[in-house]
Amino acid sequence: MxxxxxxxxxxxxxxxxxxxxxxxxxxxxxxxxSLRPLATFPLLGPTLTGRWQGFRFILGPWPWxxxxxxxxxxxxxxxxxxxxxxxxxxxATSTVKRRMRWTNDELFEALGTYEQAxxxxxxxxxxxxxxxxxxxxxxxxxxxxxxxxxATGSARRPAVGPxxxxxxxxxxxxxADDVAAAGRQQAxxxxxxxxxxxxxxxxxxDFDPGGRLTGR
Amino acid sequence: xxxxxxxxLNVLLDDEHAAKLYGLADRTYVNAxxxxxxxxxxxxxxADPDPAxxxxxxxxxxxxxERARQGVADVRAGRVVSxxxx
Numbered sequence: 001m002x003x004x005x006x007x008x009x010x011x012x013x014x015x016x017x018x019x020x021x022x023x024x025x026x027x028x029x030x031x032x033x034s035l036r037p038l039a040t041f042p043l044l045g046p047t048l049t050g051r052w053q054g055f056r057f058i059l060g061p062w063p064w065x066x067x068x069x070x071x072x073x074x075x076x077x078x079x080x081x082x083x084x085x086x087x088x089x090x091x092a093t094s095t096v097k098r099r100m101r102w103t104n105d106e107l108f109e110a111l112g113t114y115e116q117a118x119x120x121x122x123x124x125x126x127x128x129x130x131x132x133x134x135x136x137x138x139x140x141x142x143x144x145x146x147x148x149x150x151a152t153g154s155a156r157r158p159a160v161g162p163x164x165x166x167x168x169x170x171x172x173x174x175x176a177d178d179v180a181a182a183g184r185q186q187a188x189x190x191x192x193x194x195x196x197x198x199x200x201x202x203x204x205x206d207f208d209p210g211g212r213l214t215g216r
Numbered sequence: 217x218x219x220x221x222x223x224x225l226n227v228l229l230d231d232e233h234a235a236k237l238y239g240l241a242d243r244t245y246v247n248a249x250x251x252x253x254x255x256x257x258x259x260x261x262x263a264d265p266d267p268a269x270x271x272x273x274x275x276x277x278x279x280x281x282e283r284a285r286q287g288v289a290d291v292r293a294g295r296v297v298s299x300x301x302x
Contacts, residue, residue: 005296007287014302028302035299040248048274055284057270064269079296081287082280089276170223206280 002042002071003187004035010068013083017065021211029082030061038078042071055081062120087098087208101162102203102212108138114209115203121210131209134195136176141175145160148182148192165204172196227252 005087006014018027037044045056048068057068066084071077102110114135118128140146144158159171176193184192201207229237237255241248274280290296 004299006299006302008295008297009283009286009290011302012299013283032299032302046270048271050266050271050275051281052271052274054286055265057274059265066274068274068287070288079287080280081285081291082283084274084277084280084283086270086273086277088278088280089273098251102233186236 001039002076002078002079004039004080007082007139010080010082015084015180021121021208027061027122031065034058034060035078035080038069038071042073042076042078062122064120085208085211087205087211090200098167099139101164102168103162104139104159105142106162108136111199112157112204113140114199117202118209121208123210129211131195131198134192135199137176138172138196140194141178142171148179148184151178151182153178153181154155165200168203169197172200227256 014028014031017023035058043056045058045067047053048055048057052068053171055070057066059065060067060083064086066086067080068082068084069078069080072079111132115128115132118131123131137146141148142159163171172193175196176189179189179192198207198209202209237248237252240246241251244251274284
């Protein structure tokens, strides 16, 4: 049986994820369970390539959690060297995504993925529903299917064509104005806008539900 | 010549996992063997993600490689915790 150890810096990586992602109390144990098979099968994790030559990885308790390790055959020791959130890999995709144009159908389909991202982040069911529901209301408002109770003035003309996330951000501000016109308190308006923008930023890979916000 | 491998495998579970399997099978009204095949397929898919994709992902995470190198340095310096201490 190989000995499994975790580098102190990898332990710090996990501690940071626990904090920023509000992961459940069972997380450490779940990580241990994910790692245990390596004691019997230290070569279980595929080898990485390029500058990662010599490193191996397995997935953690959630598919986004990458447990990177090295195996020293002579010492028969598996050493976990870092624990990373694969969804933090923004650089390669963000620019492309910001240029993308989303159809209404694609936006509503993305809602399902958004909900799953919330679940994967370990968010509580009520919070998951809340994130999903606020985003869904915004999308429904865009196509004229929803208006805040008490809204005044003419209804928004339904958005038809594909839209960039920049366009969606503009729509979110108009949405907030509509919520304000319905007589909601400022805190409520902020919540509607914030959640609409959470979804838009998530489309841009600029926001992790239940995790850290990145500046933009 | 490549070895001909059968798709039929005999798997022996320990008591704990056998109990789990039968518990799940009872709850879902599915034959334990069918359920085991399905769960094993899922586990195999999860156990063997594409390393090239994961390498690209790791490359795109700011600071990930530096963290891994720091981890290696920690291991060499004995700055490690056992799995139970995690």
